[in-house]
Amino acid sequence: MAATAHPAPPPLPLPRSPLPPRFTQYNSSDDPPRGLRGARRLTLHPPSPARRRARSLHLRCRLSDSASDLDPLRVAFACGGAGGHVYAAIALADELHASLPSSASLFLGAPSPSLESDAAASAPYPFAPIPRCLPHAVLDAALHLRRFRPNVLVATGGAPALPACLAALLLGVPFVIQDQDAGPAPATRLLAPLARRIFLGFNAPVRLLPKRKCAVYGNPVRMSIRKCRISKADAMASFFPRIGTVGEEGVEVLLVLGGTEGSPEINVALLNMYYEMLRERRNRYIIWQTGPEGFCEMESLVRSHRRLLLTPFLHELDKAYAAADVVVSRAGSMSCTEVLVTGKPSILIPLPTMVDDHQTKNAYIMADVMGAKVITEDELDSSSLRSIIDEVFGDEKLMSDMSQKALSAARPNASTDIIRHICSLGHV
Structure with a gap:
């Protein structure tokens, strides 16, 4: 008796390895699984490292709340x-x-x-x-x-x-x-x-x-200095209110800054010639920052003058720069930077006792960049300071060149x- 042939059973389906949860596949036309509602459609192909970094940044910036919030x-x-x-x-x-x-x-x-x-x-x-x-x-x-x-x-x-x-x-x-x-x-x-x-x-x-x-x-x-829009006349009025309205034409304003603590050497040099200079130059004004420590002594020695402002510290430095035509200053980094940003012709007197003598380096860089005048402390006296002040004020082309070079070199x-x-x- 012949044996009955039974059909071979169908082959069992190969088991499918489950996808990791973050690669779960779904059809965009169907409702996504509960865990993926609101999620973006994700690829089944692992992204490249560059794409992964870009996606990470994108998700952080777009899908989550802003970090700043x-x-x-x-x-x-x-x-x-x-x-x-x-x-x-x-x-x-x-x-x-x-x-x-x-x-x-x-x-x-x-x-x-x-x-x-x-x-x-x-x-x-x-x-x-x-x-x-x-x-x-x-x-x-x-x-x-x-x-x-x-x-x-x-x-x-x-x-x-x-x-x-x-x-x-x-x-x-x-x-x-x-x-x-x-x-x-x-x-x-x-x-x-x-x-x-x-x-x-x-x-x-x-x-x-x-x-x-x-x-x-x-x-x-500081924003108040680099974005100052005050006119010279308005700035002068805040320092010299008794004079009334001062026109900008022909007026010369000298701003003297001795640094945060003031400079005894600059104070003494200016003390011995300021009054004579104001008497000879009737269109010249001086804003003189003595420093807190030197103010009382200078106040007792300086003769009052309607075109002279003596102050221990300038709280409105933006207005002082707006009023100034020429700046006499130490060569601290911030003073040099402010001179460049405001485009002011300058006479720099570096303090040689600073660490690594960095003020002297600053001063000679400023001389190369914008043509600033440099007086070393050994050279500083009333005569040398007065001579360079008159030299700068007396040469309009020099002042214009220094101003333009300063503004060109500035990094506001x-x-x-x-x-x-x-x-x-x-x-x-």
Whole structure:
């Protein structure tokens, strides 16, 4: 009896390996699975690394709430000592809050009374004091930073910058450096290998620092100075109200700045010739910043004159620059930067006792860039100062050339460029 042939059973389907949850496939015409409602349609092919990075950035920016809404950018500033360090930080903080109103700032510096505590209070920005003793300063800075939780620390120089940066390293907070001078400060050289970025005011320091970290943007200038739209006549009226309306034509205004603390050497040189100069030049006015320490002595020695303003400190420096035709100044980094941004012919008297003699370097760079006149402290006396002042005022073409070269060399957008990099660092 023949055996009955049975048909072979159909082959079993090969098992399909389940897709990972993030690659779950669905038809766009159907309702997506519950876990994928509202999700974008995703590819089954793993993306390339470049595409993955781009998608990650896109999803963070578009599919989630804005980082600035959920977690505003928080930036700490460490500065102190010289006005250049402090006002560079103030300029950056002002630019940050103009660009990102929801951002938060904290200033770290020497306890009050100090230049940085006063400047932060008048801005106004929150201020946290750190002591001058290095071990205690690092500990206090770390406590302040831990409480504030900054995305990034910006160090603009001065004694508080070093302990603040060391504290940031301990806490894993990235920090950047903004160095204003023609020669890098010792702290900048020490911290440069550890900094995320180094922003420089001049090209010269690049050769002494890690080049890949350096960006030369110029020095940040306070918004009130670089965006000042006050006329010379209006500015003069605020300093010399008793004179009434002063026309701009033919009027010469000399602005004398001795730096944040003032300059005894400049004060003495001017003291011995100011009255004679005003008597001989009846169209000349002087705005004279003596510095807080030298004011009382100068006030007791200077004879009152209707075309002379004597003041310990200029709180409205923007108006002083607007009124001035020629500036006599120390060669601090911020003073040089302000001269460039405002386009003022200048006579620079560098202070030789500064660290690395950086003011002398600044002064001769300014001489090359815009033709600024330089008087060394050894050469400074009443006769030499009067001679150069009259030389500059007496040559309209020289003044015009100096002004044009200064404006051409200026970098008024330094604050904007630096803050753009700080924002990208803080949110990535």
